Amino acid sequence: MTPAPTDEQAGLTSVYRPRDRVDVRLTLAPLRRGGGDPAWWFAPDGAIWQATWTADGPATRHLVVRSDGIHVTAWGPGAERALAGVPDLLGARDDPSGFDPSLHPVVRDAYRSRTAMRIPRSGNVLEALVPAVLEQKVVGLDAKAAWRRLVLQHGSPAPGPAPRTMRVPPTAEGWRDVPVWDWRRAGIEEVRAGTVRRAAAVARRLQEGADLPIEEARRRLLTVRGIGPWTVAEIASRALGDADAVSVGDYHLAHLVGWALTGSRTDDAGMLRLLEPWAGHRQRVIRLIEITQTSRAPKFGPRAPRARPLI
Incomplete structure (x- = not known):
């Protein structure tokens, strides 16, 4: 720099x-x-x-x-x-020096034009944690809509000449102070809202984990009731730069990985077996598959219904 x-x-x-x-x-x-x-x-x-x-x-x-x-x-x-x-x-x-895309043609072809893709490390645990919690066991569009509504309501205007609609996401104190009716109007029930509040209450300790070995960061996240391995992987792949994170328990991911690599859907155990040859780079493989195969994959099961505000 x-x-x-x-x-x-x-x-x-x-x-x-x-x-x-x-x-x-x-x-x-x-x-x-x-x-x-x-x-x-x-x-x-x-x-x-x-x-x-x-x-x-x-x-x-x-x-x-x-x-x-x-x-x-x-x-x-x-x-x-x-x-x-x-x-x-x-x-x-x-x-990415130890990554071998040649182990599977789908991964090889996806990587060929994406060698400049990196795994980001935002370093901001809470800003990765809150939207991950909102995405727990719901339709992605609903989680994104809830995030947008809550940040617009409770975030602060972005400094400088940023577009006027931009907002800085709330601080830990801001998330703790979101009233129950705003959570419900955003479609967020008490289970997820409570998880965000509990995480916000120990946000400093969780943030300190970003400067510690990644296993310690994961351990700290798992001490928050409502945060499990899926949520930890979602946070680690964004805030901690974990190139090996795998979101076990995702409704669609195992099926997508199975279809992309074998032509058949699979479960979490099957997904982990398929990704094992890329240990250390499994998040990289997942990203390449999501970017190139999601639109091609068959639909697995009925579409989940969209949520409505809990009012």
């Missing part, structure tokens, strides 16, 4: 020059919870905007890929930390 200080109104800027080529959009895509996520905006001109909380306060990041590197500008009290976090955000800690 090559920092270049500017005045406060213009923000702080830097240029990140990764050692290897990085596909910024593909790398960051898992962090965005649907096209309506108020914390993200993938602009038509190719720029990417993100609103986030840092240890120093809220920040907005603006990333633009140019010939000489990835140009980043940040605004807000957390601007300096936001700039410092860009390499991790774009997968600087992700090492």
Whole structure:
């Protein structure tokens, strides 16, 4: 990173020059919870905007890929930390060198044009945790709609010249203070709302886990009632940069992996057996399969009904 200080109104800027080529959009895509996520905006001109909380306060990041590197500008009290976090955000800690895509033609073909995809590490545990909890055992569209509604209602405006609809997701205190009626209007019952509140109450300890060995981070997450292995994997693949995370217990994932790699659906145990040759890189394989095979896969079972606000 090559920092270049500017005045406060213009923000702080830097240029990140990764050692290897990085596909910024593909790398960051898992962090965005649907096209309506108020914390993200993938602009038509190719720029990417993100609103986030840092240890120093809220920040907005603006990333633009140019010939000489990835140009980043940040605004807000957390601007300096936001700039410092860009390499991790774009997968600087992700090492694909031991990954062998040739073990299966589907993986090989998917990887051929996506060698610049990295596993991101946002470093922000709570911002990965809350939407993961909202996605527990519900239709993805409903979870994304709930996230959008709650962040728009309880988040804060993104600092700097960000699009006016962008919001910084709530802090731990903000999530604890969401009234019960707002959870219910978003379609979130007490089980998931309670899990978010319990996690928010120990958010500092969970965040500390991001700087510890990943097994300790997982252990801390599992101490929160309502958070199990599926949710931990969803958090670890986004906030902790875990290239081996597998979301066991997902309603669709095992079937998709089974169909992509064998032509037949399978269960969690079967999925783990199929992914074992890529141990250490199983999340990478899952992402490649999701990107290239989801639209081609047959529909497994009846479509779940959409939820309605719990009012």
